[in-house]
Amino acid sequence: MPEPTVDPVVNETPDEPNAAQVARSGNEVAARSPFQLVWTRLRRDPTAMVSASVILLVIIAAIAAPLIAAWVGHGPDEQFRKEGLTPSGLPTGPNEEFLLGADNLGRDLFVRLIYGAQLSLIVAFVATVGALGIGTLVGMTAGFMRGKVDTVLTWLMDTTLSLPQLLFAISLVSLVGPSFGTTVIVIILFSWAPIARVVRGQTLSIREREFVEAARSLGASNWRIMRVDVLPNLVVPILVYGTLLIPQAIVFEATLSFLGLGVLPPTATWGNMLAAASTGSMYTIAWWMLVFPSAALLSVTLAFNLLGDSVRDALDPRQTLFAKKRRVKKLKTKEIAK
Amino acid sequence: MIRFLSRRILSGVLTLFAISGVMFLLFYVAPNDPAATIAGPQATNDQIDQVRARLGLDMPILERYWLFITGLFQGDLGYSYFNKEPVLDSLVRRLPATASLALGGLVVALALGVTIGIGAARKPGSWRDKLGTTFVLTGLSVPTFVAGLILLYVFFYLLTVMGLTFFPAAGYVPFTENPFEWARHLILPWITVGFVAAATYARLVRSQLVSVMGEDYIRTARSKGIREGRVVYRHGMRNVLTPVVTQISLDFAVLMGGLVVTERIFGINGIGRLAIDSVNRGDQPVIIGAMLLASLFVVIASILVDLAYAMLDSRVRVK
Numbered sequence: 001m002p003e004p005t006v007d008p009v010v011n012e013t014p015d016e017p018n019a020a021q022v023a024r025s026g027n028e029v030a031a032r033s034p035f036q037l038v039w040t041r042l043r044r045d046p047t048a049m050v051s052a053s054v055i056l057l058v059i060i061a062a063i064a065a066p067l068i069a070a071w072v073g074h075g076p077d078e079q080f081r082k083e084g085l086t087p088s089g090l091p092t093g094p095n096e097e098f099l100l101g102a103d104n105l106g107r108d109l110f111v112r113l114i115y116g117a118q119l120s121l122i123v124a125f126v127a128t129v130g131a132l133g134i135g136t137l138v139g140m141t142a143g144f145m146r147g148k149v150d151t152v153l154t155w156l157m158d159t160t161l162s163l164p165q166l167l168f169a170i171s172l173v174s175l176v177g178p179s180f181g182t183t184v185i186v187i188i189l190f191s192w193a194p195i196a197r198v199v200r201g202q203t204l205s206i207r208e209r210e211f212v213e214a215a216r217s218l219g220a221s222n223w224r225i226m227r228v229d230v231l232p233n234l235v236v237p238i239l240v241y242g243t244l245l246i247p248q249a250i251v252f253e254a255t256l257s258f259l260g261l262g263v264l265p266p267t268a269t270w271g272n273m274l275a276a277a278s279t280g281s282m283y284t285i286a287w288w289m290l291v292f293p294s295a296a297l298l299s300v301t302l303a304f305n306l307l308g309d310s311v312r313d314a315l316d317p318r319q320t321l322f323a324k325k326r327r328v329k330k331l332k333t334k335e336i337a338k
Numbered sequence: 339m340i341r342f343l344s345r346r347i348l349s350g351v352l353t354l355f356a357i358s359g360v361m362f363l364l365f366y367v368a369p370n371d372p373a374a375t376i377a378g379p380q381a382t383n384d385q386i387d388q389v390r391a392r393l394g395l396d397m398p399i400l401e402r403y404w405l406f407i408t409g410l411f412q413g414d415l416g417y418s419y420f421n422k423e424p425v426l427d428s429l430v431r432r433l434p435a436t437a438s439l440a441l442g443g444l445v446v447a448l449a450l451g452v453t454i455g456i457g458a459a460r461k462p463g464s465w466r467d468k469l470g471t472t473f474v475l476t477g478l479s480v481p482t483f484v485a486g487l488i489l490l491y492v493f494f495y496l497l498t499v500m501g502l503t504f505f506p507a508a509g510y511v512p513f514t515e516n517p518f519e520w521a522r523h524l525i526l527p528w529i530t531v532g533f534v535a536a537a538t539y540a541r542l543v544r545s546q547l548v549s550v551m552g553e554d555y556i557r558t559a560r561s562k563g564i565r566e567g568r569v570v571y572r573h574g575m576r577n578v579l580t581p582v583v584t585q586i587s588l589d590f591a592v593l594m595g596g597l598v599v600t601e602r603i604f605g606i607n608g609i610g611r612l613a614i615d616s617v618n619r620g621d622q623p624v625i626i627g628a629m630l631l632a633s634l635f636v637v638i639a640s641i642l643v644d645l646a647y648a649m650l651d652s653r654v655r656v657k
Contacts, residue, residue, distance in 0.1 A: 159353070161588070161591075162591055162636055162640070163357075163591060163633070163636070164591045164594040164595060164629075164632040164633065164636060165591060165592065165595055166594065166595025166598050166599070167594060167595065167598060167610075167613055167628065167629060167632050168629065170598070170613065170614060170617050171361075171613070171617060171625050171629055172364075173617070174616075174617035174618075174620065174625060175364060175365065247478075247479060251479075251481040254481055254483075254484075255481055255482070255483060255595075255599060258481075258483045258599070259598070259599070259602065259614060260618070261614075261617065274483065274484065274487060277487070278483075278487055278603060281495075281507070283487065283491055283495070284491075284495050287491070290487055290488070290491055294484045294487065294488060297481065297484055298476075298479060298480055298484065301479035301480070301481075302475060302476065302479040304479075305475055305478055305479050306475060309475075
């Protein structure tokens, strides 16, 4: 079944010479997969490269957390009441022993920050994969089946979207008790609906395309059509939403932990580190307890959001196309004026 | 119009009804036992049974739900397990604080978001546009509680250290008591709620206005010699308002989450704070009451938005 994998539009962007030009210049025409094309575009985008480096750095630090802890010589939950606290019991600021200072219990802020990164990333990735899976399945089923199934599933999406998320999340946590698993499940529960909505919209248009009709006329089952013909065409929106969902999940986890309803202390998370800074206005005597976790949280979410935007631009070069079209239009009006 | 309204209200009531049922069921199947929580860790089984009987938790589920629903129609949401206060009373008592915070936050969000969005859209690609994009991305990335803590650190602590005590650290003063103090205590919380929410509006207004300004009728308006400012505000913004209003109703639920966090940071004794305290105490009637009230506001907001549509856009006919 002939199915165009690359939109013909893609070849018109100035980055890639079109087939005719390549042929004229005598070079061999190398077929490039859509992912190669996206990668070429992403590599030329400085914002994307900087944010990707930040994310990569944090991921490496998170993986190497035990090594870093061993190198510094402080465990994440170890309390150094002698070294980390002044005689009057106040945390010491950044020094050679504690690179980013100590917290109110004399724990090493730097080591805890890295362990917090590990936890944030794990929660965010697991929750994002879960939400993408459920969202895709629900959205695709709703869009493909239409009718009553669609009505019920769409109602479910709209209701989930209109609930006051955080309030419902905390009341759900109150039922089962806060823990790592609860946090992930709560995030998934309130994140799948926007994806399902987007996927449903895309599926509605894809199911009317010729290749789906062809597959059906060949006797393919609904399940097979959804899996083989529809799903590959949904990869782009799913990928974009996935990148944008990760920072949201990180923020969600941090907020729950900040409220004492996410991952519980002594496990280090950025949220409960900031909660410690805010309890009893600790930050007024130990600014490092507020500044470093905030900076870590902000830079990671910002990096993911910037990367998400860049990925979207790279996957969908229509914006450049619009600019081109307008230029063509202007030229035409000028010609007419002549 | 009346038919439209009554249909919307009916569907709203049904939604609330469904939510109350789900909440009730969830709390019934919950593994934690409120009677045990209230009786305390040292209580004997006998004492726990006594507490259960006193709270009416030993009745069958259907009977309890029936009592709950009939009570609801009489404005009775039950009594707090914790301090035996009627739930409705404690909610109503905290409503002014939360409403002040929410409305002020929404005003800040709209003022900031729309101003930045228009500024960016009037000259796409300019430094103003780039500044606007930076604002949007920061606003989308920063969690509410981080924004609140940083504001508190800079504007309360650093200013106080420098000898300029203007912003209080925490608390709430009722408007009726002292309007000036009311505003002084709420400025930082308003900015916290507004800053995070403003990003969405700035992005929306920018993208909508950029596309609207390319329309033919805008060219016509310009060719008539109308001032650019008037073209933007009277002709362009008119068509941007509808999506902005939609966004308000979509954001309403998110805004409430921001309120919970902001109330906690700034020590405002509102409904969000009550909800968190009740969650920590296992005070189920209050949790259910707070959820229902929050859902009620979401439903009311969506009805108001539908009405606003009809007023803003004459193409929308209310049937």
